[in-house]
Amino acid sequence: xxxxxxAEEFNKKLERTVTVRVVSSRGHDEWVDIPEIALSRxxxxxxxxxxxxxxxxxxxxxxxxTVDKLISAEYIILTNALVGGN
Amino acid sequence: xxNTLLITYTQLQQLINYAKTSPHKEVCGAIMGxxxxxxxxxxxxxxxxxxxNIAGQGIADYIMDPNELLHKVIMNSxxxxxxxxxxxxxxxxxxxxxxxxxxxxxxxxxxxYAGIYVIYSNIYDDIMAWLNHGSDDxxxxxxxxxxxxxxxxxxxxxx
Numbered sequence: 001x002x003x004x005x006x007a008e009e010f011n012k013k014l015e016r017t018v019t020v021r022v023v024s025s026r027g028h029d030e031w032v033d034i035p036e037i038a039l040s041r042x043x044x045x046x047x048x049x050x051x052x053x054x055x056x057x058x059x060x061x062x063x064x065x066t067v068d069k070l071i072s073a074e075y076i077i078l079t080n081a082l083v084g085g086n
Numbered sequence: 087x088x089n090t091l092l093i094t095y096t097q098l099q100q101l102i103n104y105a106k107t108s109p110h111k112e113v114c115g116a117i118m119g120x121x122x123x124x125x126x127x128x129x130x131x132x133x134x135x136x137x138x139n140i141a142g143q144g145i146a147d148y149i150m151d152p153n154e155l156l157h158k159v160i161m162n163s164x165x166x167x168x169x170x171x172x173x174x175x176x177x178x179x180x181x182x183x184x185x186x187x188x189x190x191x192x193x194x195x196x197x198x199y200a201g202i203y204v205i206y207s208n209i210y211d212d213i214m215a216w217l218n219h220g221s222d223d224x225x226x227x228x229x230x231x232x233x234x235x236x237x238x239x240x241x242x243x244x245x
Binding site for chain 2: 021022023024025026027028029045049050051052054057058059077078079080081082083084085086
């Protein structure tokens with residue numbers, strides 16, 4: 001019985017996906033991936049393309065992001081930054 | 087008409103007066119408007135939305151508050167995330183307290199959105215407009231003009 005439940009949980013975990021909306025300078029796109037890969041992709045976007053990460057509408061530090069947080073998020077957005085000056 | 091932000095005299099005064107409230111620290115905000123000619127980058131300014139500058143010393147002269155930018159601008163732009171929104175995010179305004187109204191290297195590097203960038207210089211009492219063509223490629227996060235990194239000249243015309 002316990003083994004069967006574990007298998008179900010394992011299958012559920014395999015089926016879990018995360019949807020990330022990526023806002024570009026002229027529009028937006030979306031991609032879907034499993035949480036572990038999504039975490040890596042998000043951190044890469046933030047650290048190399050200087051994207052801003054939002055979980056459920058609040059900006060977050062991507063480097064302290066966890067898979068659990070991604071799974072429980074209702075919506076995830078990456079946007080371009082907007083900075084400047086002289 | 088090419089690369090132009092059409093603006094009312096009242097709106098122009100609104101931008102300049104907002105910049106004059108902060109002669110030593112940069113202020114910034116989003117220009118919301120209507121796309122009049124998408125191919126030739128002609129926009130009508132409808133509304134200016136001031137955004138809090140959260141920059142600390144030594145980082146950049148302005149960093150738009152990310153949460154304000156998302157909720158007041160990005161989520162309400164029909165060209166970015168909300169096709170049902172009445173307006174588009176068509177431009178950015180900020181001031182240069184001590185320098186000419188010409189985009190700096192930081193401005194080019196941090197111009198994450200396509201549109202007309204209006205810069206007011208407090209010290210020279212001058213205002214100029216610049217075009218960021220932008221890109222559909224989410225990996226391109228700097229200003230681009232005709233496929234090259236940087237801004238092009240734009241017009242600011244009173245309508």
